[in-house]
Amino acid sequence: MTVDIPRKLVLRRDPVDRTFRGVARGGGIAVLTIMLLVGVFLAFRASQALSSDGVKFLTVQDWDPDSGKFGIAAVLVGTVLIALVAIVIAFPLATGTALYITEYAPRQIRQWLISLVDLMAAIPSVVYGLWGFFFLQGNITPISRWISQNFGWIPIFSVTGVDPNDPLPTSTLYTSSTFIAGIVVAFMITPIITAIMREVFAQAPLGEREGALALGSTQWGMIRSVVLPFGRGGMIGGTMLGLGRALGETIAVYMIISPVFVIQTHILQNGASSVSSLIALRYGEASPFGLSALMAAGLTLFVMTLVINFAASSIVARSRSGASS
Amino acid sequence: MTTILDSRPDGVPAVMSSTPATTKVIIRMNDTDDSVAEAQPLVEVRRQTGGLRMIDLLSGAGAAVASLALTQLLVTQLAPINGPIPFFVIAYLLFVAIYALLVSLDESGPVVRDRIVRVIVHSLAFSLLVTLAFVVIFTFSRGVQALPHLNFFTQDMSLAGPLDPLSDGGVLHAIAGTLIQILIALAITIPLGLTTALFLSEVPGPFARLVRTIVEAMTALPSIVAGLFIYATFILILGLEKSGLAASLAISVMMLPIMIRASDVVLRLVPATLKEASIGLGAGQWRTVWNVILPTSRSGLTTAIILATARGIGETSPVLLTAGFTASLNLDPLHGPMISLPLAVFEFVKSPEPTMIARGFGTATVLMALVLLLFIVARVIGGQTLAVRERRRARLVALRRVFTISWLLRNPLAAKVAVGAAPADTGLDDPAPILEESE
Structure with a gap:
């Protein structure tokens, strides 16, 4: 055998x-x-x-590398504030638009809307910068003023130098602010966040949607109990990817803000700062050591974006909607 | 259906039944239907499950009118707030509140919440789309005064100063610079990017995982840092001058991770069954890649490349650090500064002169048109999947066959000649169904 x-x-x-x-x-x-x-x-x-x-790099606000006094405290706070303003505006807009496209829009225009949002994500940032500088800057002032006059008791909304009894306060106090830069960046990143959220919402299982509707829920009830829980990972992941883009945005921010090198927490007030616009502003006149300092600032920005992106992709991959997005 | 079966005691299947029997059944069915209708005259009104009812329209319109009136009262009489934007915000908030109140008069709580959310979602989407459209239209409307001058596309700015009218000077240097820079960047990134994407999907292993992780990490690299890297290495250390090549390298560093990541996703979408079929037929790995994987994912890869190109064209910050500034046409990427479209926009609008700002907006319009063109090309190619193309081909073949057959019918003599070729033809030319399944 x-x-x-x-x-x-x-x-x-x-x-x-x-x-x-x-x-x-x-x-x-x-x-x-x-x-x-x-x-x-x-x-x-x-x-x-x-x-x-050393540690001073994280605590000093000035930027004067050649005299040894330099740190990213001011620019880093400025960058984070601009990105936060952008996310606070972009998140509801993106969620609403993504829900509209997947749930409410008539079938005939859905594909058209998807293409439009994708196209908007490809619009160069300098175009948003133009819009922010030439249109928004002049037209947002009443809103800034209104917020600062009515909510000025909240520290970040206060604007120093405002006289509440002055009927014609100068509008230059409100221009070139973190708030305006944040709005411009918000509209720049919203299409990206929308595209990711839409993809995730569209994958919500049909059986569960029909189940919710068959149990008598309204459309919003169905969205709240099926679509949003299913897409939570994608919502968080997409928003964080948008945050990564917002942190690194240079040219639109550079066109709008007037740089200051103190920690500017009054987001409505003239004067803001960001790491990338610092690099764009100072690279030309920098000495070799100054360039290393700029590289250190750029590296800090890179590490921040990196951490955010990896966190985002791990959240997306672990969620129910899965790694397909 | 049951009546049909009952009416035939011999158990002959319905399909096989003869014509008279069927007629009889139908007549009997009609009879029974009529008698039922006479017995109980039940008129069913179809329930409308979707669409708009009159009350929805009325409550929406009423809420709109009421909110506008109330806001007008508020703004003019009670609290002086000027400007169209605060007016709009207050009117909107009042509209939502009044609409909720109106709906709650005759609907239950969950329905009211559903309506409020519906209004909010619609307005969020609407405001985003309107704002984005406005960004584009605003740029276009400000740039439109520069565009009709033909010299805007045929001249550079070397002989035109800031005070010169729009009939002098143009952005030919920026258009040429953008095209040259992006072509060099594509010449670097397409071969490198596609090879790496193929490596990631076809030669898996720990090393490929490492490369994928690093590439994913580098998509987070802020574009200005990519520019700073090229500036510090090529310009300061290697002593190259600020040039088109340096700008292309900076754009390449930025585009490469984007392209690799997108192509990797596309390549992983190729169905495993296709690869296995190819290997099962005895093809080697290279044959499989060349004859199966690349043709299947061609449209997706093209889309990935074009979208990365659109990103690369629009980036200002890496170019700002590496390309330098010039007002004249420079076609040599190795020597001398070379401006690109986004950088030209940025430089134009720095000037306080209205004509320069108009030129800036005009340049931005040209840039957007370029991006739009790339995007449309990507859509057209991306929409043409292999299955769609095969289906179209199959339809053409079928059409040709119909024509051939009708022609043969009209020419009996030709039919006699061609009769041998026809069956062989039909057997060969239809691979479409197989490919459609893999879609």
Whole structure:
């Protein structure tokens, strides 16, 4: 009686296949090298500035690297505030639009709306900057003034130098503020967030939707009990990706704000700051050491965006709507 | 249906039954129907489950009128608030409140909440779309005074100063610069990006996972930092001048992760059954990639490339640091500064002169038109999946066959000649159903 011995499988690839795998691996290695080069170079140059500055880098507000007095406290707070204003405005807009497209819009215009939102996500940021600088700047002042006069007792809405009894307060107090930059960035990131949310909402299982409706729920009841819980991961993930974009936005912010190097927590007041506009402002006249300091600021921004993006993708991947988005 | 079966005691299936029997059944059915209708005259009115009722329209219109009137009263008499935007905000809030009140008069709590949410969602979507459309229209309307001058597209700014009218100077240098920069960037990123995407999906392993993680991390790289990197290495360390090439490299560093990530997603969407079928037929890995994976995902890959291109074209900040500024046409990417469209917009609107600002808006319009063009091309290509194309081909073949058959019917002589070829033809030319399943 013969015993069947499993045949030994030997994978012998064609020369063509070996070449293909080699070339593909080479491409991967090249990209990895480029990416690591960027990261390592940034880290190396940044470390020169960081080692001389130490912890002060996070606490000092001024930016004067050549005299040794520099830190990102002011610009970092400014960046985060602009991004937060943007998210506070963009989140409800994006959620509403995504729900409208998936749940309420007539079937005939749905595809059209999806294309429109995708197209808006591709509009160059300089166009939003133009709109913010030439239109919004002049027309938002009444709202800024109204908020500051009625909610000025909340610290972030207060504007110093405002006389509540002055019927014609100067409007220059309210221009070039964190608030305006935040609004512009908000409209820039809303299409991106909307696109992600829409995709997740559209995947909400039909059976559960029909189940909710068959149990007698209204459309909003169905959305609240099926669509929103299903899409929660995508909502959070999409918003965080938008936040990442908002943190790194340069040109629209640079066009609007007038840079200050103190921690400016009054979001309605003239004067704001952000890391990326600091780089755009100071790179040209920077000494080699000043450039390392700018790199350190850029690296901080990069690390922040990186943490946010990874958190976002892990939240999206762990949610019920899954990694398909 | 039951009546049909009952009427036939011999158990002959309905399909097989002869014509007289069927007629008889139908007559009997009609008889019974009539008698039922006479016995109990039940008229069913179809219930309307969707659509608008008169009361919805009326409550909406009433709430709108009431809120406008109340706001007018508030703004003019009670609290002097000027400006159209606060007026609109107050009117909107009042509208929602009054509408909820009107609905609550004859509906239950959940329905009222449903209506409020419906109003809010509609207005959120509407305001976003209107604002985004306004951003585009605003740019276009401010730029439209520069666009009719043909010299805007055929001249550069080397001989036109800020005070010159719009009939002098143009943005040819920026258009050419953008095209050159993006072409160089594409020449770098397409081969590298597609190879890497293929590597990630076809040569999996721990190393591929590492590359994927790093690439995903680099999508977070702020574009200005990409520009700063090229500025610090190529311009300050290697001593290159600010040039189109440096700008292309900065754009490439920014575009590469975006393109790899998008292509990777597209390549992973290729059905495993197709790959297995190809390998099962004895094809090697390269054959499978070349003949199955790439053709299947061609439209998706094109879309990924075009969308990454649109991002690359619109980015200002990496170019700002690396391209330099010039007012004249420079076609040499290696030497001398070379401006691009977004950077030209940025430089134009720095000037206080109205003509320069008009030029800036005109340039922004050209840039948007370019992005729109890319986007439409992406849509057209992206909409053409392999299945759609095959179906269209199959339809063409079927159409041709119909024509051929009708022609053969009209020419009996030709039919006799062609009769051998026809069956073989029909057997070969229809791979469409198989591919449609994989869609």
